Amino acid sequence: MDITTHESAQVSPHDAAAVPASGRPLRVAVVVASNREGRFAPVIADWFVSRAAAHDDLDVDVIDLAGIDLPTTLSRDPSDATKAVLAQVSPRLAAADAFVVLTPEYNHSFPASLKNLIDWHGSEWHAKPVGFVSYGGMSGGLRAVEQLRQVFAEMHATTIRETVSFHGPWGQFDEDGQHKDPAAADSAAKALLNQLTWWAHALRDAKSVRPYAG
Ligand SMILES: Cc1cc2nc3c(=O)[nH]c(=O)nc-3n(C[C@H](O)[C@H](O)[C@H](O)COP(=O)(O)O)c2cc1C
Numbered sequence: 001m002d003i004t005t006h007e008s009a010q011v012s013p014h015d016a017a018a019v020p021a022s023g024r025p026l027r028v029a030v031v032v033a034s035n036r037e038g039r040f041a042p043v044i045a046d047w048f049v050s051r052a053a054a055h056d057d058l059d060v061d062v063i064d065l066a067g068i069d070l071p072t073t074l075s076r077d078p079s080d081a082t083k084a085v086l087a088q089v090s091p092r093l094a095a096a097d098a099f100v101v102l103t104p105e106y107n108h109s110f111p112a113s114l115k116n117l118i119d120w121h122g123s124e125w126h127a128k129p130v131g132f133v134s135y136g137g138m139s140g141g142l143r144a145v146e147q148l149r150q151v152f153a154e155m156h157a158t159t160i161r162e163t164v165s166f167h168g169p170w171g172q173f174d175e176d177g178q179h180k181d182p183a184a185a186d187s188a189a190k191a192l193l194n195q196l197t198w199w200a201h202a203l204r205d206a207k208s209v210r211p212y213a214g
Pocket residue numbers: 034035036038039040041042104105106107108109135136137138139140141
C-alpha cells in the first residue's frame with residue numbers, strides 16, 4: 001500500500017487514467033474531517049491507515065482538513081487564493097476511486113469543515129463508494145454518519161453499510177496510538193474495507209465501459 005498525505009501528494013487524474021483501470025490499485029482518499037484545535041482525529045486516522053495497510057491493493061491518500069483552508073463562502077468564480085486551495089484537494093478527490101470519511105460527532109451532526117469540503121465539489125464524488133469511521137460520546141458518531149448518508153446520496157455516491165464507530169475513544173488507545181483491545185475495531189475495519197473495495201472495483205469497472213451519466 002502506498003500512503004500519501006496532502007503535503008506530498010499532487011495526484012493528476014490524467015496520470016491515474018493512463019493505467020488501465022483494472023491494472024492499478026484502488027485509490028482511496030481518507031478524509032479527516034475534524035480541524036478542531038486539540039482534536040483527537042489524528043489518533044483515529046493513524047489507526048485506520050494502519051488497518052488499510054493490510055490491503056496491498058489500496059493506494060491511500062490522507063486528506064486532512066486541518067491543512068485545507070477552504071473559505072465557507074462558496075463561489076463559481078473563486079479568487080486566486082481559493083483556486084490555490086482547491087488545487088490542493090480537488091484533483092485528489094477526482095482521482096479517488098473510493099472515500100473513507102473519518103468524522104466525529106458535533107451537536108448530533110458532523111463538522112462544518114466536512115460539509116464545506118463536500119459543498120465545494122460535485123462530480124468528484126459521483127458514482128463512488130463512501131465508508132465511514134466515526135467517533136464521539138455515547139452514540140460513537142453514528143448520528144453524524146446517518147446524516148452523511150443523506151448528503152452523499154445527493155452527491156451521487158454510494159455509502160457503505162459497514163462502519164467503524166468508537167464510543168468514547170479517548171481511553172481506548174495507548175500513548176503510541178495503539179488500540180488497547182483491538183479485536184472488535186480491527187474486525188469492523190476489515191468488514192468496512194472489504195465492502196468498500198467491492199463497490200470501488202464494481203463501480204470503476206462499470207464506469208470503464210459506460211461513463212456515469214449523472
Ligand atoms: C462542538 C462539539 C460538539 C459535540 N457534540 C457531541 C455530540 O452531540 N455527541 C457526541 O457524542 N459527542 C459530541 N462531542 C464530542 C466529540 O465527538 C469529541 O470531542 C470528539 O473527540 C471530537 O473529535 P475531534 O477531537 O477530532 O475534533 C462534541 C464535541 C464538540 C467540540
